[in-house]
Amino acid sequence: MKVTVIGLGPGAGQDLTGRARAALEECDLIVGYTAYVELIRPEFPEKECLATGMRREVDRCRLAVEKALEGKHVAMVCSGDAGVYGMAGLVYEVAQEYIPIDIEVIPGITAACGGAAVLGAPLTHDFAVISLSDLLTPWEKIVRRLKCAALADFVICLYNPASHSRPDHLRKACDILLEEKDGDTPCGWVRNIGREGETARILTLRELRDEPVDMFTTVFVGSSETRVIGGKLVTPRGYATRRG
Amino acid sequence: MKVTVIGLGPGAGQDLTGRARAALEECDLIVGYTAYVELIRPEFPEKECLATGMRREVDRCRLAVEKALEGKHVAMVCSGDAGVYGMAGLVYEVAQEYIPIDIEVIPGITAACGGAAVLGAPLTHDFAVISLSDLLTPWEKIVRRLKCAALADFVICLYNPASHSRPDHLRKACDILLEEKDGDTPCGWVRNIGREGETARILTLRELRDEPVDMFTTVFVGSSETRVIGGKLVTPRGYATRRG
Numbered sequence: 001m002k003v004t005v006i007g008l009g010p011g012a013g014q015d016l017t018g019r020a021r022a023a024l025e026e027c028d029l030i031v032g033y034t035a036y037v038e039l040i041r042p043e044f045p046e047k048e049c050l051a052t053g054m055r056r057e058v059d060r061c062r063l064a065v066e067k068a069l070e071g072k073h074v075a076m077v078c079s080g081d082a083g084v085y086g087m088a089g090l091v092y093e094v095a096q097e098y099i100p101i102d103i104e105v106i107p108g109i110t111a112a113c114g115g116a117a118v119l120g121a122p123l124t125h126d127f128a129v130i131s132l133s134d135l136l137t138p139w140e141k142i143v144r145r146l147k148c149a150a151l152a153d154f155v156i157c158l159y160n161p162a163s164h165s166r167p168d169h170l171r172k173a174c175d176i177l178l179e180e181k182d183g184d185t186p187c188g189w190v191r192n193i194g195r196e197g198e199t200a201r202i203l204t205l206r207e208l209r210d211e212p213v214d215m216f217t218t219v220f221v222g223s224s225e226t227r228v229i230g231g232k233l234v235t236p237r238g239y240a241t242r243r244g
Numbered sequence: 245m246k247v248t249v250i251g252l253g254p255g256a257g258q259d260l261t262g263r264a265r266a267a268l269e270e271c272d273l274i275v276g277y278t279a280y281v282e283l284i285r286p287e288f289p290e291k292e293c294l295a296t297g298m299r300r301e302v303d304r305c306r307l308a309v310e311k312a313l314e315g316k317h318v319a320m321v322c323s324g325d326a327g328v329y330g331m332a333g334l335v336y337e338v339a340q341e342y343i344p345i346d347i348e349v350i351p352g353i354t355a356a357c358g359g360a361a362v363l364g365a366p367l368t369h370d371f372a373v374i375s376l377s378d379l380l381t382p383w384e385k386i387v388r389r390l391k392c393a394a395l396a397d398f399v400i401c402l403y404n405p406a407s408h409s410r411p412d413h414l415r416k417a418c419d420i421l422l423e424e425k426d427g428d429t430p431c432g433w434v435r436n437i438g439r440e441g442e443t444a445r446i447l448t449l450r451e452l453r454d455e456p457v458d459m460f461t462t463v464f465v466g467s468s469e470t471r472v473i474g475g476k477l478v479t480p481r482g483y484a485t486r487r488g
Binding site for chain 1: 259261266325333347352374389391
Protein backbone atom coordinates (compact mmCIF):
# COMPACT_ATOMS: atom_id res chain seq x y z
CA MET A 1 0.00 0.00 0.00
CA LYS A 2 2.61 2.54 1.00
CA VAL A 3 6.18 2.99 2.22
CA THR A 4 6.86 6.03 4.39
CA VAL A 5 10.60 6.62 4.78
CA ILE A 6 11.08 8.39 8.10
CA GLY A 7 14.08 10.28 9.49
CA LEU A 8 14.20 9.73 13.26
CA GLY A 9 16.68 12.53 13.95
CA PRO A 10 19.99 11.88 15.69
CA GLY A 11 18.58 10.78 19.05
CA ALA A 12 15.20 9.40 17.96
CA GLY A 13 12.63 10.04 20.78
CA GLN A 14 12.82 13.78 21.49
CA ASP A 15 14.18 14.61 18.01
CA LEU A 16 11.16 13.10 16.20
CA THR A 17 8.96 15.62 14.43
CA GLY A 18 5.20 15.58 14.89
CA ARG A 19 4.82 14.34 11.32
CA ALA A 20 7.25 11.46 11.86
CA ARG A 21 5.54 10.47 15.11
CA ALA A 22 2.09 10.51 13.46
CA ALA A 23 3.33 8.30 10.62
CA LEU A 24 4.87 5.83 13.07
CA GLU A 25 1.63 5.69 15.01
CA GLU A 26 -0.35 5.10 11.81
CA CYS A 27 1.86 2.46 10.16
CA ASP A 28 1.32 -1.33 10.32
CA LEU A 29 4.98 -2.30 10.35
CA ILE A 30 8.34 -0.67 11.16
CA VAL A 31 11.31 -1.79 9.05
CA GLY A 32 14.91 -0.67 9.58
CA TYR A 33 18.49 -1.34 10.54
CA THR A 34 18.55 -3.19 13.89
CA ALA A 35 20.10 -0.35 15.90
CA TYR A 36 17.54 2.21 14.68
CA VAL A 37 14.60 -0.12 15.22
CA GLU A 38 15.83 -0.68 18.80
CA LEU A 39 16.09 3.10 19.26
CA ILE A 40 12.46 3.69 18.35
CA ARG A 41 10.75 0.46 19.51
CA PRO A 42 10.28 1.59 23.15
CA GLU A 43 8.19 4.54 21.91
CA PHE A 44 5.87 2.30 19.88
CA PRO A 45 5.88 -0.98 21.82
CA GLU A 46 2.77 -2.42 20.16
CA LYS A 47 4.07 -2.12 16.57
CA GLU A 48 5.32 -5.05 14.52
CA CYS A 49 9.01 -4.52 13.71
CA LEU A 50 11.35 -6.12 11.18
CA ALA A 51 15.03 -5.34 11.65
CA THR A 52 17.86 -6.21 9.26
CA GLY A 53 21.61 -6.06 9.85
CA MET A 54 24.32 -3.71 8.60
CA ARG A 55 25.06 -3.66 4.89
CA ARG A 56 21.71 -5.29 4.12
CA GLU A 57 20.36 -2.05 2.68
CA VAL A 58 19.00 -3.46 -0.58
CA ASP A 59 17.33 -6.40 1.19
CA ARG A 60 15.82 -3.99 3.71
CA CYS A 61 14.30 -1.83 0.97
CA ARG A 62 13.00 -4.86 -0.92
CA LEU A 63 11.38 -6.09 2.28
CA ALA A 64 9.69 -2.73 2.80
CA VAL A 65 8.41 -2.56 -0.78
CA GLU A 66 7.19 -6.17 -0.74
CA LYS A 67 5.36 -5.71 2.56
CA ALA A 68 3.72 -2.60 1.09
CA LEU A 69 2.64 -4.65 -1.94
CA GLU A 70 1.02 -7.10 0.50
CA GLY A 71 -1.18 -4.18 1.57
CA LYS A 72 0.69 -2.87 4.59
CA HIS A 73 1.62 0.68 5.47
CA VAL A 74 5.35 0.28 6.07
CA ALA A 75 7.45 2.79 8.00
CA MET A 76 11.10 2.50 6.94
CA VAL A 77 13.13 4.22 9.67
CA CYS A 78 16.52 5.91 9.23
CA SER A 79 18.73 7.67 11.75
CA GLY A 80 19.01 11.43 11.20
CA ASP A 81 17.34 12.50 7.96
CA ALA A 82 15.66 10.00 5.62
CA GLY A 83 17.50 11.42 2.63
CA VAL A 84 20.99 12.51 3.75
CA TYR A 85 22.96 9.27 3.28
CA GLY A 86 19.65 7.64 4.23
CA MET A 87 17.41 4.99 2.69
CA ALA A 88 14.98 7.25 0.76
CA GLY A 89 17.02 7.11 -2.46
CA LEU A 90 17.40 3.35 -2.37
CA VAL A 91 13.67 2.82 -1.71
CA TYR A 92 12.92 4.73 -4.94
CA GLU A 93 15.56 2.73 -6.80
CA VAL A 94 14.34 -0.64 -5.56
CA ALA A 95 10.65 0.21 -6.05
CA GLN A 96 11.26 0.64 -9.80
CA GLU A 97 11.48 -3.13 -10.13
CA TYR A 98 7.92 -3.64 -8.82
CA ILE A 99 4.49 -2.35 -9.73
CA PRO A 100 4.19 1.28 -8.65
CA ILE A 101 3.55 1.91 -4.94
CA ASP A 102 3.05 5.08 -2.97
CA ILE A 103 6.30 6.34 -1.38
CA GLU A 104 6.49 9.27 1.03
CA VAL A 105 9.60 10.75 2.64
CA ILE A 106 9.39 12.46 6.04
CA PRO A 107 12.55 14.43 6.81
CA GLY A 108 14.42 14.32 10.12
CA ILE A 109 17.20 16.26 11.82
CA THR A 110 20.41 15.25 10.07
CA ALA A 111 23.69 14.98 12.03
CA ALA A 112 24.98 18.18 10.39
CA CYS A 113 22.19 20.20 12.03
CA GLY A 114 22.07 18.18 15.25
CA GLY A 115 25.83 18.27 15.77
CA ALA A 116 26.08 21.96 14.84
CA ALA A 117 23.55 22.79 17.57
CA VAL A 118 25.72 21.00 20.15
CA LEU A 119 28.88 22.85 19.08
CA GLY A 120 27.21 26.27 18.68
CA ALA A 121 26.42 27.57 15.21
CA PRO A 122 29.08 26.49 12.70
CA LEU A 123 26.65 26.17 9.75
CA THR A 124 25.32 29.73 9.70
CA HIS A 125 26.96 30.21 6.31
CA ASP A 126 27.46 28.09 3.14
CA PHE A 127 28.63 24.56 3.84
CA ALA A 128 29.41 21.19 2.25
CA VAL A 129 28.59 17.74 3.57
CA ILE A 130 31.01 14.94 2.65
CA SER A 131 31.10 11.30 3.73
CA LEU A 132 34.61 9.89 4.24
CA SER A 133 33.36 6.34 3.68
CA ASP A 134 34.82 4.84 0.49
CA LEU A 135 32.62 1.75 0.67
CA LEU A 136 30.36 3.13 -2.07
CA THR A 137 32.41 6.07 -3.41
CA PRO A 138 35.91 5.97 -4.94
CA TRP A 139 38.45 7.60 -2.60
CA GLU A 140 39.66 9.81 -5.49
CA LYS A 141 36.20 11.35 -5.72
CA ILE A 142 36.20 12.04 -1.98
CA VAL A 143 39.66 13.68 -2.28
CA ARG A 144 38.45 15.90 -5.13
CA ARG A 145 35.43 16.97 -3.11
CA LEU A 146 37.57 17.80 -0.07
CA LYS A 147 39.94 19.90 -2.21
CA CYS A 148 37.11 21.78 -3.92
CA ALA A 149 35.30 22.34 -0.60
CA ALA A 150 38.51 23.83 0.87
CA LEU A 151 39.01 26.06 -2.21
CA ALA A 152 35.38 27.21 -1.92
CA ASP A 153 35.97 28.11 1.75
CA PHE A 154 32.87 26.16 2.76
CA VAL A 155 32.34 25.08 6.33
CA ILE A 156 32.77 21.32 5.89
CA CYS A 157 30.77 18.69 7.73
CA LEU A 158 32.24 15.19 7.58
CA TYR A 159 30.04 12.10 8.01
CA ASN A 160 31.52 8.63 8.61
CA PRO A 161 34.97 10.05 9.50
CA ALA A 162 36.33 6.62 10.47
CA SER A 163 35.52 2.95 10.97
CA HIS A 164 37.45 -0.17 11.93
CA SER A 165 38.45 -0.81 8.34
CA ARG A 166 39.51 2.80 7.66
CA PRO A 167 40.87 4.26 10.90
CA ASP A 168 43.01 6.90 9.15
CA HIS A 169 40.49 8.58 6.81
CA LEU A 170 40.10 11.65 8.99
CA ARG A 171 43.88 12.13 9.15
CA LYS A 172 44.11 11.82 5.36
CA ALA A 173 41.22 14.26 4.93
CA CYS A 174 42.82 16.80 7.29
CA ASP A 175 46.10 16.58 5.37
CA ILE A 176 44.23 17.39 2.15
CA LEU A 177 42.40 20.30 3.82
CA LEU A 178 45.65 21.59 5.38
CA GLU A 179 47.06 22.13 1.87
CA GLU A 180 44.53 24.97 1.50
CA LYS A 181 43.46 25.85 5.03
CA ASP A 182 45.17 27.32 8.09
CA GLY A 183 46.12 24.79 10.77
CA ASP A 184 44.48 27.08 13.34
CA THR A 185 41.06 26.85 11.63
CA PRO A 186 38.49 26.17 14.38
CA CYS A 187 36.94 22.72 14.11
CA GLY A 188 34.77 20.49 16.26
CA TRP A 189 33.33 17.03 16.56
CA VAL A 190 30.29 15.52 18.26
CA ARG A 191 29.87 11.87 19.17
CA ASN A 192 26.51 10.18 19.87
CA ILE A 193 24.51 13.31 19.02
CA GLY A 194 21.32 13.47 21.09
CA ARG A 195 21.99 10.05 22.63
CA GLU A 196 23.34 8.78 25.92
CA GLY A 197 27.04 9.54 26.17
CA GLU A 198 26.93 12.58 23.87
CA THR A 199 30.39 14.17 23.84
CA ALA A 200 31.87 17.05 21.87
CA ARG A 201 35.12 18.93 21.49
CA ILE A 202 36.23 22.13 19.81
CA LEU A 203 39.80 22.10 18.51
CA THR A 204 42.00 23.30 15.65
CA LEU A 205 42.34 21.61 12.27
CA ARG A 206 45.92 20.72 13.21
CA GLU A 207 44.69 19.00 16.37
CA LEU A 208 41.78 17.35 14.57
CA ARG A 209 44.26 15.51 12.33
CA ASP A 210 45.35 13.31 15.27
CA GLU A 211 41.99 13.06 17.01
CA PRO A 212 40.58 9.58 17.58
CA VAL A 213 37.05 9.48 16.09
CA ASP A 214 34.68 6.66 15.22
CA MET A 215 31.63 5.98 13.07
CA PHE A 216 29.34 7.61 15.65
CA THR A 217 31.18 10.93 15.30
CA THR A 218 30.30 13.89 13.07
CA VAL A 219 33.13 16.33 12.33
CA PHE A 220 32.97 20.05 11.51
CA VAL A 221 35.80 22.02 9.86
CA GLY A 222 35.39 25.79 9.92
CA SER A 223 35.58 28.22 7.01
CA SER A 224 38.01 31.18 7.11
CA GLU A 225 35.28 33.06 9.02
CA THR A 226 34.53 30.48 11.71
CA ARG A 227 35.52 31.53 15.22
CA VAL A 228 35.25 30.30 18.79
CA ILE A 229 32.87 32.61 20.69
CA GLY A 230 32.15 31.96 24.35
CA GLY A 231 33.47 28.42 24.01
CA LYS A 232 31.20 27.68 21.03
CA LEU A 233 31.98 27.15 17.34
CA VAL A 234 30.34 29.97 15.35
CA THR A 235 30.45 31.00 11.69
CA PRO A 236 29.18 34.60 11.62
CA ARG A 237 27.03 35.44 8.63
CA GLY A 238 27.82 39.13 8.69
CA TYR A 239 24.73 40.64 10.37
CA ALA A 240 26.78 42.04 13.24
CA THR A 241 29.34 43.81 11.01
CA ARG A 242 26.60 45.17 8.71
CA ARG A 243 24.89 46.99 11.54
CA GLY A 244 27.82 47.41 13.94
CA MET B 245 18.21 33.41 32.52
CA LYS B 246 18.38 31.61 29.19
CA VAL B 247 17.93 31.93 25.43
CA THR B 248 16.86 28.80 23.57
CA VAL B 249 17.25 29.23 19.81
CA ILE B 250 14.69 26.95 18.17
CA GLY B 251 14.40 25.73 14.59
CA LEU B 252 10.71 25.39 13.73
CA GLY B 253 11.26 23.34 10.58
CA PRO B 254 9.93 24.49 7.20
CA GLY B 255 6.22 24.32 8.01
CA ALA B 256 6.31 24.89 11.78
CA GLY B 257 3.45 22.88 13.41
CA GLN B 258 3.87 19.29 12.22
CA ASP B 259 7.60 19.72 11.52
CA LEU B 260 8.40 20.68 15.15
CA THR B 261 10.46 18.12 17.04
CA GLY B 262 9.41 16.97 20.49
CA ARG B 263 12.36 18.86 21.98
CA ALA B 264 11.42 22.10 20.22
CA ARG B 265 7.79 21.76 21.32
CA ALA B 266 8.81 21.12 24.94
CA ALA B 267 11.07 24.20 24.94
CA LEU B 268 8.29 26.37 23.49
CA GLU B 269 5.89 25.10 26.15
CA GLU B 270 8.43 25.84 28.89
CA CYS B 271 9.57 29.31 27.80
CA ASP B 272 8.25 32.63 29.17
CA LEU B 273 8.53 34.58 25.93
CA ILE B 274 8.76 33.85 22.19
CA VAL B 275 10.91 36.24 20.13
CA GLY B 276 11.30 36.11 16.35
CA TYR B 277 10.74 37.56 12.90
CA THR B 278 7.07 38.50 12.50
CA ALA B 279 6.24 35.82 9.91
CA TYR B 280 7.72 33.01 12.01
CA VAL B 281 6.07 34.17 15.22
CA GLU B 282 2.73 34.22 13.36
CA LEU B 283 3.42 30.67 12.13
CA ILE B 284 3.87 29.29 15.64
CA ARG B 285 1.58 31.53 17.73
CA PRO B 286 -1.60 29.48 17.06
CA GLU B 287 0.07 26.43 18.64
CA PHE B 288 0.99 28.33 21.83
CA PRO B 289 -1.80 30.93 22.13
CA GLU B 290 -1.11 31.76 25.77
CA LYS B 291 2.55 32.69 25.32
CA GLU B 292 3.87 36.25 25.31
CA CYS B 293 5.36 37.01 21.87
CA LEU B 294 7.66 39.78 20.63
CA ALA B 295 8.03 40.01 16.86
CA THR B 296 10.47 42.19 14.95
CA GLY B 297 10.56 43.00 11.23
CA MET B 298 12.82 41.90 8.40
CA ARG B 299 16.48 42.93 8.54
CA ARG B 300 16.19 43.66 12.27
CA GLU B 301 18.28 40.59 13.10
CA VAL B 302 20.74 42.28 15.48
CA ASP B 303 17.94 44.11 17.35
CA ARG B 304 16.02 40.83 17.64
CA CYS B 305 19.00 39.03 19.17
CA ARG B 306 19.69 41.94 21.56
CA LEU B 307 16.07 41.85 22.65
CA ALA B 308 16.28 38.12 23.32
CA VAL B 309 19.52 38.44 25.32
CA GLU B 310 18.25 41.43 27.32
CA LYS B 311 14.98 39.69 28.19
CA ALA B 312 16.99 36.67 29.33
CA LEU B 313 19.10 38.98 31.52
CA GLU B 314 15.83 40.20 33.07
CA GLY B 315 15.32 36.60 34.22
CA LYS B 316 13.14 35.21 31.45
CA HIS B 317 13.48 31.99 29.53
CA VAL B 318 13.38 33.30 25.97
CA ALA B 319 12.61 31.12 22.95
CA MET B 320 14.09 32.70 19.80
CA VAL B 321 12.33 31.04 16.86
CA CYS B 322 13.77 30.54 13.37
CA SER B 323 12.26 28.97 10.28
CA GLY B 324 13.90 25.68 9.27
CA ASP B 325 16.99 24.96 11.33
CA ALA B 326 18.22 27.36 14.04
CA GLY B 327 21.75 27.26 12.65
CA VAL B 328 21.54 27.00 8.84
CA TYR B 329 21.36 30.70 7.86
CA GLY B 330 19.48 31.04 11.15
CA MET B 331 19.82 33.20 14.24
CA ALA B 332 21.91 30.87 16.44
CA GLY B 333 25.24 32.33 15.30
CA LEU B 334 24.13 35.92 15.81
CA VAL B 335 22.77 35.18 19.30
CA TYR B 336 26.24 33.93 20.30
CA GLU B 337 27.85 37.02 18.70
CA VAL B 338 25.50 39.50 20.36
CA ALA B 339 25.64 37.75 23.75
CA GLN B 340 29.42 38.41 23.95
CA GLU B 341 28.65 42.07 24.70
CA TYR B 342 26.71 41.20 27.87
CA ILE B 343 27.41 39.22 31.02
CA PRO B 344 27.37 35.51 30.19
CA ILE B 345 23.96 33.87 29.80
CA ASP B 346 22.94 30.31 29.09
CA ILE B 347 22.31 29.70 25.36
CA GLU B 348 20.92 26.48 23.93
CA VAL B 349 20.29 25.62 20.28
CA ILE B 350 17.54 23.17 19.29
CA PRO B 351 17.87 22.07 15.68
CA GLY B 352 15.02 21.93 13.17
CA ILE B 353 14.40 20.52 9.70
CA THR B 354 16.26 22.79 7.30
CA ALA B 355 14.86 23.53 3.82
CA ALA B 356 17.54 21.32 2.22
CA CYS B 357 16.13 18.26 4.01
CA GLY B 358 12.48 19.34 3.86
CA GLY B 359 12.63 20.22 0.16
CA ALA B 360 14.60 17.09 -0.71
CA ALA B 361 11.86 14.95 0.86
CA VAL B 362 9.25 16.62 -1.37
CA LEU B 363 11.29 16.07 -4.55
CA GLY B 364 12.38 12.52 -3.68
CA ALA B 365 15.92 11.90 -2.44
CA PRO B 366 18.39 14.25 -4.13
CA LEU B 367 20.71 14.54 -1.08
CA THR B 368 21.56 10.87 -0.66
CA HIS B 369 25.16 11.71 -1.54
CA ASP B 370 27.62 14.55 -0.78
CA PHE B 371 26.14 18.01 -1.22
CA ALA B 372 26.78 21.72 -0.81
CA VAL B 373 24.41 24.39 0.49
CA ILE B 374 24.86 27.90 -0.94
CA SER B 375 22.81 31.05 -0.41
CA LEU B 376 22.47 33.25 -3.51
CA SER B 377 21.81 36.33 -1.38
CA ASP B 378 24.60 38.88 -1.68
CA LEU B 379 23.19 41.08 1.09
CA LEU B 380 25.83 39.78 3.53
CA THR B 381 28.24 37.96 1.21
CA PRO B 382 30.21 39.44 -1.72
CA TRP B 383 28.88 38.10 -5.04
CA GLU B 384 32.44 37.09 -6.03
CA LYS B 385 32.55 34.69 -3.08
CA ILE B 386 29.21 33.18 -4.11
CA VAL B 387 30.51 32.73 -7.68
CA ARG B 388 33.65 30.99 -6.40
CA ARG B 389 31.58 28.64 -4.27
CA LEU B 390 29.28 27.78 -7.19
CA LYS B 391 32.28 27.03 -9.42
CA CYS B 392 33.99 24.87 -6.79
CA ALA B 393 30.74 23.03 -5.99
CA ALA B 394 30.28 22.24 -9.69
CA LEU B 395 33.91 21.03 -9.99
CA ALA B 396 33.40 18.85 -6.89
CA ASP B 397 30.28 17.32 -8.51
CA PHE B 398 28.27 18.00 -5.36
CA VAL B 399 24.51 18.00 -5.43
CA ILE B 400 23.92 21.73 -4.84
CA CYS B 401 21.10 23.15 -2.75
CA LEU B 402 20.47 26.87 -3.27
CA TYR B 403 18.82 28.99 -0.57
CA ASN B 404 17.51 32.50 -1.30
CA PRO B 405 17.61 31.98 -5.09
CA ALA B 406 15.92 35.32 -5.79
CA SER B 407 14.28 38.37 -4.28
CA HIS B 408 12.75 41.60 -5.58
CA SER B 409 16.13 43.32 -5.57
CA ARG B 410 17.99 40.44 -7.25
CA PRO B 411 15.53 38.72 -9.62
CA ASP B 412 18.28 37.30 -11.87
CA HIS B 413 20.58 35.58 -9.36
CA LEU B 414 19.37 32.08 -10.20
CA ARG B 415 19.94 32.70 -13.92
CA LYS B 416 23.46 33.94 -13.19
CA ALA B 417 24.13 30.95 -10.95
CA CYS B 418 22.87 28.50 -13.58
CA ASP B 419 25.13 30.11 -16.20
CA ILE B 420 28.12 29.55 -13.89
CA LEU B 421 27.11 25.95 -13.22
CA LEU B 422 26.50 25.32 -16.95
CA GLU B 423 30.20 26.04 -17.61
CA GLU B 424 30.97 22.76 -15.80
CA LYS B 425 27.72 20.81 -15.80
CA ASP B 426 25.52 19.23 -18.46
CA GLY B 427 22.41 21.22 -19.39
CA ASP B 428 20.38 18.01 -18.96
CA THR B 429 21.39 17.64 -15.29
CA PRO B 430 18.20 16.87 -13.34
CA CYS B 431 17.21 19.70 -10.98
CA GLY B 432 14.21 20.64 -8.90
CA TRP B 433 12.67 23.35 -6.80
CA VAL B 434 10.17 23.47 -3.97
CA ARG B 435 8.18 26.52 -2.93
CA ASN B 436 6.53 26.96 0.48
CA ILE B 437 7.91 23.68 1.83
CA GLY B 438 5.50 22.12 4.32
CA ARG B 439 3.17 25.13 4.16
CA GLU B 440 -0.08 25.94 2.43
CA GLY B 441 0.47 26.24 -1.30
CA GLU B 442 3.49 23.91 -1.40
CA THR B 443 4.52 23.45 -5.03
CA ALA B 444 7.45 21.67 -6.63
CA ARG B 445 8.86 20.95 -10.07
CA ILE B 446 11.55 18.69 -11.49
CA LEU B 447 13.31 20.06 -14.55
CA THR B 448 16.71 20.25 -16.27
CA LEU B 449 19.48 22.72 -15.41
CA ARG B 450 18.90 24.35 -18.79
CA GLU B 451 15.22 24.86 -17.96
CA LEU B 452 16.00 25.96 -14.40
CA ARG B 453 17.95 28.92 -15.80
CA ASP B 454 14.73 30.58 -16.98
CA GLU B 455 12.49 29.43 -14.14
CA PRO B 456 10.73 32.13 -12.13
CA VAL B 457 11.55 31.56 -8.45
CA ASP B 458 11.19 33.69 -5.34
CA MET B 459 12.55 33.94 -1.81
CA PHE B 460 10.21 31.16 -0.62
CA THR B 461 11.79 28.70 -3.06
CA THR B 462 14.62 26.21 -2.41
CA VAL B 463 16.46 24.94 -5.49
CA PHE B 464 18.28 21.63 -6.02
CA VAL B 465 20.85 21.02 -8.77
CA GLY B 466 21.81 17.38 -9.27
CA SER B 467 25.29 15.87 -9.38
CA SER B 468 26.42 13.81 -12.38
CA GLU B 469 24.73 10.83 -10.70
CA THR B 470 21.33 12.37 -9.98
CA ARG B 471 18.47 10.84 -11.96
CA VAL B 472 14.71 11.06 -12.25
CA ILE B 473 13.21 7.79 -10.99
CA GLY B 474 9.45 7.32 -10.98
CA GLY B 475 8.97 11.07 -11.32
CA LYS B 476 11.21 11.80 -8.31
CA LEU B 477 14.68 13.40 -8.08
CA VAL B 478 17.08 10.76 -6.74
CA THR B 479 20.87 10.70 -6.25
CA PRO B 480 21.76 7.01 -5.88
CA ARG B 481 24.50 6.31 -3.35
CA GLY B 482 25.63 3.09 -4.97
CA TYR B 483 23.99 0.43 -2.80
CA ALA B 484 22.01 -0.98 -5.71
CA THR B 485 25.02 -1.34 -8.00
CA ARG B 486 27.16 -2.84 -5.23
CA ARG B 487 24.75 -5.66 -4.65
CA GLY B 488 23.00 -5.77 -8.04
